[in-house]
Amino acid sequence: MEANVNVRDFEAAAKAVLDPVHFDYFASGAQDELTVRANEAAFRRLALVPRILRGHKPPRLGRTVLGSQASMPIMIAPTAFHRLAHPDGERASVRAAAEAGVIMIAAMLATVAIEDMADEARKVAEEPVLWFQLYLQPDLGFTEAIVRRAEAAGCTALVVTVDSPALGRNERGDRNDFHDLPPGIRCENLRESGGSVRGVVLSPEISWRHLDWLRGITRLPIVLKGVLHPADAELAQRRGIDAIIVSNHGGRQLDGTPPAVDRLRVIADVVGGELPLLVDGGIRRGTDVVKTLALGATAAAIGRPVLWGLAAGGEDGVARVLDLLRIELLNALTLCGCDSVESVPRDLVIQGAM
Ligand SMILES: Cc1cc2nc3c(=O)[nH]c(=O)nc-3n(C[C@H](O)[C@H](O)[C@H](O)COP(=O)(O)O)c2cc1C
Numbered sequence: 184m185e186a187n188v189n190v191r192d193f194e195a196a197a198k199a200v201l202d203p204v205h206f207d208y209f210a211s212g213a214q215d216e217l218t219v220r221a222n223e224a225a226f227r228r229l230a231l232v233p234r235i236l237r238g239h240k241p242p243r244l245g246r247t248v249l250g251s252q253a254s255m256p257i258m259i260a261p262t263a264f265h266r267l268a269h270p271d272g273e274r275a276s277v278r279a280a281a282e283a284g285v286i287m288i289a290a291m292l293a294t295v296a297i298e299d300m301a302d303e304a305r306k307v308a309e310e311p312v313l314w315f316q317l318y319l320q321p322d323l324g325f326t327e328a329i330v331r332r333a334e335a336a337g338c339t340a341l342v343v344t345v346d347s348p349a350l351g352r353n354e355r356g357d358r359n360d361f362h363d364l365p366p367g368i369r370c371e372n373l374r375e376s377g378g379s380v381r382g383v384v385l386s387p388e389i390s391w392r393h394l395d396w397l398r399g400i401t402r403l404p405i406v407l408k409g410v411l412h413p414a415d416a417e418l419a420q421r422r423g424i425d426a427i428i429v430s431n432h433g434g435r436q437l438d439g440t441p442p443a444v445d446r447l448r449v450i451a452d453v454v455g456g457e458l459p460l461l462v463d464g465g466i467r468r469g470t471d472v473v474k475t476l477a478l479g480a481t482a483a484a485i486g487r488p489v490l491w492g493l494a495a496g497g498e499d500g501v502a503r504v505l506d507l508l509r510i511e512l513l514n515a516l517t518l519c520g521c522d523s524v525e526s527v528p529r530d531l532v533i534q535g536a537m
């Protein structure tokens with residue numbers, strides 16, 4: 184793992200070992216993949232303007248997010264099907280996250296059951312923080328059952344993905360004819376008592392009414408994932424939502440959406456200070472994380488980098504990815520003249536292509 188010195192090295196290492204069809208599933212986005220590329224490119228158009236001679240101690244990286252203590256403001260975004268990347272799948276990723284004190288959002292479409300993920304995390308940390316991502320299902324009885332499982336497993340927040348009224352058009356997947364999981368790999372949270380696995384439904388009929396219903400059946404904080412419009416952020420706040428993830432689903436849903444990081448400030452201007460703002464999409468460097476903090480994020484989440492680490496080295500690979508980002512973040516904050524993740528000033532970041 185030591186030969187890989189940044190996230191890009193891990194992407195190359197993952198590509199070298201993965202079945203090309205599975206690599207394409209992880210790497211790809213919707214249609215022309217404009218948004219996939221834009222997410223990363225957006226960080227190159229943001230420049231950091233450091234302050235000097237601040238005379239501070241090494242920066243503190245810890246941050247509290249929705250009442251949970253995290254060792255750094257980097258979280259693991261929910262991604263489906265980890266067992267396509269490595270036989271240990273989500274068991275490996277959750278162990279690495281828990282060991283690192285990093286909040287992990289478990290995907291509803293995980294290939295390890297949420298109960299098993301929670302057990303695995305508790306083997307390496309006393310109080311691991313696990314959140315659960317949910318696609319609200321039109322079958323509310325099933326949705327409630329899965330929420331109860333997440334609660335019973337000890338998840339401390341529900342992350343409702345709201346950018347998926349339909350599945351994005353993935354042309355790499357179509358070319359590869361990749362429409363099913365290989366034998367032996369299943370979405371374990373969708374397994375019914377008889378052993379069969381139900382399909383997930385992505386429905387345009389899901390609405391704020393369903394969020395109100397969810398608010399009524401659980402005391403867990405509710406996080407909306409996939410917000411890009413400030414008006415939706417405002418609605419979310421009025422509806423009693425607890426946090427927002429500014430996200431375009433890593434460019435996998437509607438191609439042509441703006442880079443998530445470019446929507447942060449406009450949303451922060453409306454609800455920042457009231458609602459914790461998280462962001463994901465294209466974050467590959469510690470400096471990217473610093474930019475999101477300056478633009479109003481409480482924390483930033485990574486999707487594909489975790490999959491690259493997992494594919495390249497299982498638990499050790501994910502651990503190394505998290506460690507590299509931690510080292511980069513510490514270095515970047517120090518060079519910027521910041522003594523903590525809380526004290527990153529707005530004027531640290533300006534538009535400036537490089
Ligand atoms: C392979 C893959 C699977 C994903 N699965 C889910 C999912 O099941 N639920 C969800 O809300 N988001 C899912 N996402 C989106 C991520 O949560 C996140 O928004 C995105 O990966 C962030 O961009 P990044 O990969 O550039 O870091 C997935 C992303 C990828 C790459």
Ligand SMILES: CCCCCCC(=O)C(=O)O
Nearest residue numbers: 263292350383385432435
């Ligand atoms: C039929 C639902 C497939 C959803 C796949 C998981 C996901 O969100 C992704 O981006 O991939």
